Every structure is written in C-alpha cells, then in structure tokens.
Amino acid sequence: MRLEPQYKKLLNNALEGSGQRATKQREHIFALLLEKRDHPTADEVYARARADMPTISLATVYNCLETLVETKLIRQVNFEREPTRYCPNLTQHAHFYCRESGEIVDIELSDQLVDELMKVLPKGFSAQHIDIAYDGKCNCCS
Amino acid sequence: MRLEPQYKKLLNNALEGSGQRATKQREHIFALLLEKRDHPTADEVYARARADMPTISLATVYNCLETLVETKLIRQVNFEREPTRYCPNLTQHAHFYCRESGEIVDIELSDQLVDELMKVLPKGFSAQHIDIAYDGKCNCCS
DNA sequence: ACAAAAATTAGAATTATTCCAATTATGGCT
DNA sequence: AGCCATAATTGGAATAATTCTAATTTTTGT
Numbered sequence: 311m312r313l314e315p316q317y318k319k320l321l322n323n324a325l326e327g328s329g330q331r332a333t334k335q336r337e338h339i340f341a342l343l344l345e346k347r348d349h350p351t352a353d354e355v356y357a358r359a360r361a362d363m364p365t366i367s368l369a370t371v372y373n374c375l376e377t378l379v380e381t382k383l384i385r386q387v388n389f390e391r392e393p394t395r396y397c398p399n400l401t402q403h404a405h406f407y408c409r410e411s412g413e414i415v416d417i418e419l420s421d422q423l424v425d426e427l428m429k430v431l432p433k434g435f436s437a438q439h440i441d442i443a444y445d446g447k448c449n450c451c452s
Numbered sequence: 453m454r455l456e457p458q459y460k461k462l463l464n465n466a467l468e469g470s471g472q473r474a475t476k477q478r479e480h481i482f483a484l485l486l487e488k489r490d491h492p493t494a495d496e497v498y499a500r501a502r503a504d505m506p507t508i509s510l511a512t513v514y515n516c517l518e519t520l521v522e523t524k525l526i527r528q529v530n531f532e533r534e535p536t537r538y539c540p541n542l543t544q545h546a547h548f549y550c551r552e553s554g555e556i557v558d559i560e561l562s563d564q565l566v567d568e569l570m571k572v573l574p575k576g577f578s579a580q581h582i583d584i585a586y587d588g589k590c591n592c593c594s
Numbered sequence: 595a596c597a598a599a600a601a602t603t604a605g606a607a608t609t610a611t612t613c614c615a616a617t618t619a620t621g622g623c624t
Numbered sequence: 625a626g627c628c629a630t631a632a633t634t635g636g637a638a639t640a641a642t643t644c645t646a647a648t649t650t651t652t653g654t
Contacts, residue, residue, distance in 0.1 A: 476650095
C-alpha cells in the first residue's frame with residue numbers, strides 16, 4: 311500500500327497547516343482509508359494497519375484518526391451507540407445504514423437540498439455542519 | 453408530578469400493545485420527560501426520577517427509557533460520542549446542537565422536506581427513519 | 595388470594611475510548 | 625550530518641456509558 315503523490319501532498323499540507331508533523335503512522339492510516347473506501351471502526355483500522363505495520367498501537371490509531379478528522383481529511387460517522395466509523399469521502403453526503411446487512415452507503419446530497427435544510431433553521435441559528443443518517447434496507451436487502 | 457390522563461392512556465395503550473406491563477417506574481419516567489420537555493441523558497433522568505422516587509435504580513431508568521423508545525413514546529437522540537439523550541417530542545423534527553451553550557433545540561421539518569430527502573435515495577433503498585443533526589451556534593449565542 | 599410471568603434492583607461486567615508517563619521520531623538549525 | 629526541542633508513539637491503566645446477571649419484588653389473570 312502506498313499513498314499516491316497527490317494525497318501525500320494533501321496530507322502534508324493539511325498537517326503543516328495545523329502545525330503537526332508527518333509520520334509514517336499517519337500516512338499509513340490515511341493510505342489505508344483511501345485504499346478501501348468504506349467506513350471502518352477504529353478497531354478495523356487497527357487490524358488493517360497492523361497487516362503492514364505490526365507494531366502500531368491502538369492508541370496511535372485513535373490519535374491518527376483524530377488528527378485526520380481535525381485536519382478535515384476524513385470524516386467521523388456515528389450511528390446510534392455503535393463505535394465511531396471513519397469515512398474518507400469528503401464530498402457532501404449523508405449515510406445510509408442498512409439494518410439487515412449492516413452496510414453503510416454514502417448518499418450524495420445536492421447543494422440545493424443542503425441549502426433547503428439550512429433554510430429551515432430559525433432566525434439566529436447558524437450551522438457549521440449537518441449530519442444526516444438514514445436507516446432502513448439497502449437495495450441488496452430488499 | 454402526575455401523568456395527565458390522556459398521556460396515561462397513551463402509555464397504557466402503547467405498553468399493552470406490545471405486551472408489556474404498566475409500572476410506577478415507567479409512568480414516572482414518562483411523566484418527568486413530558487413535564488420538562490428537554491433532552492436529558494439517562495443520568496439526568498435518573499437524578500430527576502429520584503427526586504420523587506428515591507429508590508429507583510439506574511438500571512431501571514435505562515430499562516424504562518428503552519421500553520419507551522421501543523414503544524415509540526419517546527425518541528433517542530445521539531450527538532457524536534456523547535451520552536444518549538431522550539426526547540419526548542414525537543413530531544417530525546431534527547435536532548440542533550449548539551456548540552457554545554450545549555443546548556439542544558428541536559427543528560421542525562415539513563413533510564415536503566422529508567419527502568425530498570427520501571427521494572434522493574438510490575433505487576431499492578427504503579428508509580424507516582432519517583436522523584438529522586445540525587451543529588453550530590444557536591440564536592442565544594450568536 | 596395464588597401462581598406465573600415480567601419488572602426492578604444492586605452490583606458486576608463490558609466496551610469503546612481517553613489518559614498517562616516513558617520512549618522514540620521528526621524537523622529546524624548549525 | 626548531528627543536535628535539540630518538540631511532538632508523536634506506545635502499552636497499559638483508567639474512565640464512562642451502558643448492558644448483563646441473578647435475586648427479589650410487583651403485576652396480572654384466574
């Protein structure tokens with residue numbers, strides 16, 4: 311697994327921009343998230359990370375994920391009380407959680423729709439972020 | 453604190469409908485959620501419940517809340533990794549979380565908007581529920 | 595009032611995550 | 625290239641919300 315130059319640059323810029331250092335671990339975790347673009351938990355990331363980097367610790371995985379979230383290179387995804395998941399898709403999207411298969415699917419959202427959602431806020435409210443989570447049955451399960 | 457007859461009937465029907473029993477504890481917790489219509493955590497519910505029912509246990513509070521959620525008399529609300537909160541507002545609404553004050557405000561959603569959100573799902577997907585969480589600054593804090 | 599089933603209780607267990615203190619790695623500067 | 629200050633990693637302990645467990649109590653139907 312290797313991080314493509316464009317993403318390596320993205321990562322380095324993002325880290326530098328917030329006064330943080332580039333490390334093997336951060337790069338490795340970013341790379342594995344980009345490689346398989348699903349929504350793994352920290353434990354799953356830990357398992358994948360150890361395949362190529364057996365000495366990495368779980369604490370570091372948590373630290374790296376936190377850093378990547380802070381620098382806005384990945385997103386956190388939460389469903390109810392389940393373990394937090396991590397998502398490398400940075401486009402504007404919602405998440406669909408299939409109760410049957412457990413799969414999580416990204417649902418693209420138009421600017422227009424997000425705009426409408428912003429407009430329903432009462433006066434004086436300003437949102438930095440809207441989190442939209444569907445749950446039900448996905449196409450494979452219905 | 454007393455549960456108004458209309459709500460008592462609602463509770464009893466809902467419980468009966470799912471083969472569960474009416475208990476002092478369930479009634480008490482439902483009543484206190486309806487009395488102060490905010491978004492307390494289980495711990496906060498526990499604290500409020502003990503004011504009038506000092507022997508209630510935390511486990512029971514969790515059990516009752518779970519029962520009320522199952523019977524759809526209240527809703528669960530989750531923000532990131534924070535403790536689950538409980539909401540007696542059953543109308544269609546989203547939640548706004550103010551990062552400044554920590555306050556949670558209900559945002560009413562029109563059928564039309566919810567409809568549009570449903571329409572953006574790809575073919576074959578069907579959602580039972582959409583969870584929408586805004587976060588930013590509320591009117592008091594901006 | 596009696597028995598069966600369900601709910602409550604207190605405390606132990608679990609699980610995801612964070613904290614801590616010691617070690618190691620990184621990046622800037624000479 | 626080597627040194628230093630700072631930041632990151634590490635392993636294990638600690639935390640916090642929630643769930644589980646087994647014993648007791650309550651509820652409901654007869």
